[in-house]
Amino acid sequence: MLTLALSKGRILEETLPTLQAIGLQPAGDIDRLLRVPSRHPEVQHLIIRPTDVPTYVEYGAADFGIVGKDILMEHGSGSLYEPLDLGIAQCRLMVAGLPGTKPLRHRRLRVATKYPEITRRYFAQQGKQVEIIKLYGSMELAPLVELADVIVDLVATGKTLKANGLVVLEHIADVSSRLVVNKAAMKTKHAALRYWLDRFREATETAHA
Numbered sequence: 001m002l003t004l005a006l007s008k009g010r011i012l013e014e015t016l017p018t019l020q021a022i023g024l025q026p027a028g029d030i031d032r033l034l035r036v037p038s039r040h041p042e043v044q045h046l047i048i049r050p051t052d053v054p055t056y057v058e059y060g061a062a063d064f065g066i067v068g069k070d071i072l073m074e075h076g077s078g079s080l081y082e083p084l085d086l087g088i089a090q091c092r093l094m095v096a097g098l099p100g101t102k103p104l105r106h107r108r109l110r111v112a113t114k115y116p117e118i119t120r121r122y123f124a125q126q127g128k129q130v131e132i133i134k135l136y137g138s139m140e141l142a143p144l145v146e147l148a149d150v151i152v153d154l155v156a157t158g159k160t161l162k163a164n165g166l167v168v169l170e171h172i173a174d175v176s177s178r179l180v181v182n183k184a185a186m187k188t189k190h191a192a193l194r195y196w197l198d199r200f201r202e203a204t205e206t207a208h209a
């Protein structure tokens, strides 16, 4: 039996057509069940929060998983194999703020984000020490009420920024969903994992042909 950890929410919705194409669609209520059989007797799914997917896969509670590059960058991806870019849930990780936001001289830049590690690394690479304010959602509000000078957040269409009067200031990284694999399972369950990796690769190539 193989266990695949799926990221609940937007990524799961965008993953369903691929799962369908390779015969791994969930065979159960994905809105309520946390562990669901798939249409294939030898693969089951875990439906979990995206931020938890790297942990389940790293510890081997799941053999492989599907998760956004943003979460992998924040988690640190060295403990997992990342063999395939699925090309879904594409967006960009950006620094955004009110138009005309300038580097501040009198105090450290305050950055609101749910990605403290990525943010710290990004500004440190530029030789900047910033004050990071960890939020769990609705980052766009922070500059409007002067909780922060700028935000680090995902931008897809840009509509959320625009609706809140914010603009992109800097591009940090392109983001899409990745297939990740537990390192030990890649050895002990090699043939089975190889088979499914090949199916995912084919489906991804077909979808983007």
Ligand code: AMP
Residues within 6 Å of the ligand: 010, 011, 068, 089, 090, 091, 153, 154, 155, 156, 157, 158, 159, 160, 161
């Ligand atoms: P948009 O208005 O299309 O630019 O989408 C921006 C909002 O959707 C922000 O609140 C983002 O955090 C969120 N978002 C955009 N793309 C993704 C994604 N691939 N995964 C999770 N959240 C996303």
